[in-house]
Amino acid sequence: MYRTILExxxxxxxxxxxxxxxxxxxxxxxxxxxxxxxxxPDHDFGKWKMVIVKTTLEFIKQIYFGTDVEIRVWVKKVGNSSLELYEELYQNEVLCAKNTVVYVNYDLTAQKSEKIPAEIRQELNKHLLG
Incomplete structure (x- = not known):
């Protein structure tokens, strides 16, 4: 799981x-x-790979200014060229929102999807939703 704190x-x-x-x-x-x-890795948008194709956001509780939020991101599924993530947002340890998102590993120049490389797949598998 990946964790991010936002203010x-x-x-x-x-x-x-x-x-x-x-x-x-x-x-x-x-x-x-x-x-x-x-x-x-170099964040060069000319070589950008991750293209979002779907997102589904569910609001559960209100979120307020003045207290940090924590976002937790899991890998839900790794396909041949696609990746599905499951995400939760917490404030004060209370679940406030859930999201699922699907990305495709995409070659912008060729305008087509690409297989997710083995070394990236290996790293993604470390963060699978259990």
Whole structure:
């Protein structure tokens, strides 16, 4: 499992006093940085590999400014060229949101998916959801 701690910002708080629901996809994506580094170590967007094809976000509890959040990311499934992640967001050790996301290992130049390399697959398998 990958863990990321984020500090909510005032600008992410909406008019009813909680973190705006449009913020969570951005936070979940920030927690995927270690995975992005596996596929594109130098973060060169000209060689970028991970292309999102599906995400499903479930809101469970409200999230507030003033207390850090923790995002936990597991690898749910590794396919030939795709990767499914399961993610949870906690504030004060309370589950506030869940997300699943599917990425494809993609060659932008050729405009087609590519098989996930064995060394990346090996690292992903260390973070499988148990």
């Amino acid at each position: 909510p910002r005032v600008s992410e708080t909406d008019g009813v006093g909680h973190i705006n629901n449009t913020t969570l996809p951005v936070w979940f994506e920030a927690a995927r940085n270690p995975l992005f580094s596996l596929f594109t």
